[in-house]
Amino acid sequence: RKEVEQDPGPFNVPEGATVAFNCTYSNSASQSFFWYRQDCRKEPKLLMSVYSSGNEDGRFTAQLNRASQYISLLIRDSKLSDSATYLCVVNYNQAGTALIFGKGTTLSVSS
């Protein structure tokens, strides 16, 4: 059974706040992990891949805990433009492999 579970939203934060999103996955054989961002009525776009050692891209930090099957995304110094839905994505091995999306967490940053 393939499942990717995310924090329920929405998250409403002021500009400058730090916000963290969490995600758990059920398939212990998964090897690739990503955070995608989706704006209203737009396609999902890759925000960042998630590596075992953790990785940072500017204000964004992603962490992976394979033992707990847990992924996180930390956004520091939130901007209005960060308002979007953040999708946790995990690869799933079946006959081939494909990426499965969590339900997403909506972030709204206000001034």
Next chain:
Amino acid sequence: DTEVTQTPKHLVMGMTNKKSLKCEQHMGHRAMYWYKQKAKKPPELMFVYSYEKLSINESVPSRFSPECPNSSLLNLHLHALQPEDSALYLCASSQNSGNTIYFGEGSWLTVV
């Protein structure tokens, strides 16, 4: 701008119509995907093609028929759809299956 191109951007079709959604990528990717997305829901995997062969069919009804004419093209043929099939249909590609995927802008489908 996305390098995955989908046409048409919008499609309205009746329940007895036959139509097709088209997708093209020129990034040399060998895996291509169809996802379906309803409002306020995540993208839901429908089909995966790997090296032009269908590798995953997520129990999609036969009224949706995928086709991969070559490594750059992916079609989704639609026939006898239901109003509940109205959604955003997203095509995506990746270098190989399981890698980072890149989405097209999607085709907004309305079945009347």
